[in-house]
Structures are given as structure tokens and as C-alpha cells.
Amino acid sequence: GENVGLHLPTLSVQEGDNSIINCAYSNSASDYFIWYKQESGKGPQFIIDIRSNMDKRQGQRVTVLLNKTVKHLSLQIAATQPGDSAVYFCADKGGSNYKLTFGKGTLLTVNP
């Protein structure tokens, strides 16, 4: 079935480095994507979103890139900090008006 998945389950980086988290999607109707951060014991927290008519969107220290040709998106975190340690999910609204489809998540660990 259609799903949103991730290439890597874990990512470990040094504090101050840039992090890149990748996500592949298969739903051809996908036109809106969101990255969420989930810290231990908390619900997912919105980071940044992007529509399918865009290739790139920047926020504070984060950038999302969308490649519709290969159905891939990535989240780049600049100057990664220990507080960035969490599980990151990409989610797809896939044309639906009512639900998000989440991938499995990538655990980001930032080493001081």
C-alpha cells in the first residue's frame, strides 16, 4: 500500500555538525509534507512543512528539500544541538483532508 518511509532508522552526529534526515514516499497523490520532532514522553511537535509546488523551504536552522521526481524529501538541521536529539518523522497528507500518514521515524542522537 501507499506509505511514507525513511531510509535510516538512526543517525548520530557531533554537536555543531549539520544533520540530514531523509524520507521516501510512494503516494503519488502526496502534495503536502510535514516534519515532526518527537521527544521522549511527548507528542509529535511540528517543525516545518512544504507543499508539492515547492522544492525547498527554510525555517530557523531547518531546511526541507522536496524532490518530486524521485519522491524524496529531506530535513536538514544546521549546527545540531543536544536539544535536537529526538525521533524525527516525515508525514504526508496525501490528498486526504483528514489524516496524516507517518513514516517509522529516525532517531537523531547528538553527541556533545
Place this chain on the structure above:
Amino acid sequence: ETGVTQSPTHLIKTRGQQVTLRCSSQSGHNTVSWYQQALGQGPQFIFQYYREEENGRGNFPPRFSGLQFPNYSSELNVNALELDDSALYLCASSLDLWTRTNEQFFGPGTRLTVL
């Protein structure tokens, strides 16, 4: 904090029992969605309520049911609990039917363990 609250925080039940989980949406939000998150997995959509009516449903059996009240708070009920129902149950609220540009704000979840 998102302003979305859930209760209880943790719950332990035995197989076959019934459970009710509660969610208070963020002030002004009239749409509530429920998700199930198994350990090590991403959240899976259960259903959504908009102005007290079910607006959409994921691939969950009928023993998963819900309610939304006039103040837009919501309940998730699960009957005949199974071991695989053990998960974190997340509630998310949004302003009106969620358009592509509106955020869903998630609560901290209820951790349900079925023994």
C-alpha cells in the same frame, strides 16, 4: 506546550477489558484526530471528529470508537482489548477541518498497556 491535554497519562488493562481515553483540544479548535503509536513506529490514524461528527476513519476495527462533545473535547473508546492494542494513543487538535496549511497540535499521549 501545545495546549492539548490527555488523560490518563498511563493505563494498564487486561485483555478483554474496555478503556476510555480523554482529550481536551486547544482553545478554539473544533477538530480532533486520534492516532495510535506502537513502540518504535510512527503514529497511525484512527479517526477524526469535527463538530461532534466522525469526519474520517483509518484502518481500525469497529471496537475502536469515539465521541466529541459540544466543548470539542473527545473520547476514544476501545472495547475487547487485545495485546496488540498496547501503544501510545495521541490526540491532535486543529482549527476547523484541517486544510493543508493548518497545523495539527498533538497532546502528550496516553500510554496504554494491555496484559
